[in-house]
Amino acid sequence: MVRLGPSDLEVFPLCLGGNVFGWTADERQSFAVLDAYAQAGGNFIDSADSYSAFAPGNVGGESEAMLGKWVVARGNRDSVVLATKVGRKPDRKGLSRANILVAVEESLARLQTDYIDLYYAHADDPDTPLEETLRTFDELIRDGKVRYVAASNYSAERLDQALETSDSKSLARYIAVQPHYSLVERDHYEGALAELCERQGLSCVPYWALARGFLTGKYRPGATVDSPRAGQASQYLDDHGIRVLEALDRVAAAHDSTVAAVALAWVAAQPGVAAPIASARNPEQLAEILPAAGLELNPDELRELSGASAQSPAATS
Numbered sequence: 001m002v003r004l005g006p007s008d009l010e011v012f013p014l015c016l017g018g019n020v021f022g023w024t025a026d027e028r029q030s031f032a033v034l035d036a037y038a039q040a041g042g043n044f045i046d047s048a049d050s051y052s053a054f055a056p057g058n059v060g061g062e063s064e065a066m067l068g069k070w071v072v073a074r075g076n077r078d079s080v081v082l083a084t085k086v087g088r089k090p091d092r093k094g095l096s097r098a099n100i101l102v103a104v105e106e107s108l109a110r111l112q113t114d115y116i117d118l119y120y121a122h123a124d125d126p127d128t129p130l131e132e133t134l135r136t137f138d139e140l141i142r143d144g145k146v147r148y149v150a151a152s153n154y155s156a157e158r159l160d161q162a163l164e165t166s167d168s169k170s171l172a173r174y175i176a177v178q179p180h181y182s183l184v185e186r187d188h189y190e191g192a193l194a195e196l197c198e199r200q201g202l203s204c205v206p207y208w209a210l211a212r213g214f215l216t217g218k219y220r221p222g223a224t225v226d227s228p229r230a231g232q233a234s235q236y237l238d239d240h241g242i243r244v245l246e247a248l249d250r251v252a253a254a255h256d257s258t259v260a261a262v263a264l265a266w267v268a269a270q271p272g273v274a275a276p277i278a279s280a281r282n283p284e285q286l287a288e289i290l291p292a293a294g295l296e297l298n299p300d301e302l303r304e305l306s307g308a309s310a311q312s313p314a315a316t317s
Contacts, residue, residue, distance in 0.1 A: 001043075001276045005175030005203045007148050009117060011044035011081050013173055013268060014293040015205055017279030018045055022050035022062025023283040030066050031073070036283045038076065040290050046178075046205070046277050048085035048122055049092060049107050060089040061110050068112035072218050075114055078262075083205075084111065085122035085152060095125035095133040104145060119146040120178060121151040130158075130165045149196035150205075156192035163200055168262050174202065176274070181206035183309040184216060189269075197272040209267045209276035210260055211236055216288060217245060217259030240309075247308035251301045257291050264292035266305045267291040 002012040016037050021030040047067055049231070051143060053060035055265055064084060071077050083289045084107050087095050092103040108114065119140065121133060140146040151159055159177060166173040181189040181204070197204050210216055214233040221237065248259045255262065260278070267276040280286035297305070 002203075004118070004148070004205075004274055006046075006201055007175045008150065009175075011079055011275055012042040012293060013275050014042065014264065014289065015044040015083075015138065015275040015277040016042055016278045017207070018047035018063045018067055019051045020063075020279045020281045021047075021051075021066040023055045023058065027066065028077065031284055032072055032283050033280050033286050034067075034279050038074070038080075038287050039292075040293075042290075042293075043079060043204075044081045044083070044275055046083045046207075047111075048088065048120070049103055049110075050088040050090070050122065051083070053090050059195065060091070061106065062108035064107055067175045068110050072112050081117045082111060082113065082316060083120065083150075084116055085116035085120040086188050087122035087125060090094065092139060095121050095136075097129045097136040099134050100133070100136045102142075104140060108145065115144060116146045118148050119151055120152045120176075121154070122152045124151075124155070124158050126135075130162050130168060131171070134162065134166050134169070134171045141172050148172075150174050150176035150178065152207075153180075155195045157192070160196055176203040176205050178205045178207055178277075180208050181273075181276075182209050182211045182272075183248075183266055183305060184211045184241055186309065192269075194272055202272070203274035204270075204272045205275055205277060206273065207277045209264055210278050210289075211263075214241065215244070215260060215263035217249070244305070244309045247305050250296065251305060255295060255297075256300070257295055258288045260288045261291035262297070264289060265276050265295040265297050269294065269297055269302055291307070 002013050003010055016200045046062055050060045051063035052058050086103045088099055090098055137149040149172050180191045212233040214236040218246055219233050248262050252259045252262045264276050264297045
């Protein structure tokens, strides 16, 4: 287990992404993945009130509702660290006090719990003063509805301003950051944001750590992949991406492990990273990523992978 920032949250070093629950994974599949993750020792699950509003027929909140059903069915709320987010649900956009106070009650109802372990600002809201957002989060913590707060998709500059605001106003402080970060997309975290996290003691919990599935290794020249993300993942299938896959293949073979596990282990080994996020829509996919939790890459392997991925592609999130 690893500790998130200065909190008392001890989490499994691989966070299970909940974006597929209620989207590409129905209740039976979702429960099977969650059960297998818990049986492997996993306790850290990531969701958002906006998941999965982008899917046909969905409105957002489907992932939270699925997680709530599972937690109630298994009776394991005390042993699970639930993370969710506010600010990007189509009918609950932004980080104003009024919006957060309504959104958190809706998330709590869907999750069927009276508290959220880690509550993220899903994205920076330049139209709302940082103090207003942080004062609202502070109130939620004092009321016992949220244990800790964190920031997702913040620039280093805005995150630094938020931390300064918390310190100067004696308000709740972000303990973690969730940026886009993987072997083929390194610029979102490395540099100023990573340095800020290390300096301020924040944990990094990166999303798209498998580059929308590209770093599972199933996307190869000439291969056809049946996945809703196939189009997005295929954007990485250029000379740079192929070079990264070749390096992953070599390291995975040396450990008798999976390409996905090695890709996640590289992310986990980077400064400030506590637990990369990866999702699975069935237990077979979960089996490919779980070995990352116990996989340690040696310095030569880390250098090889970093060297192969040194030239980031132009793709953006």
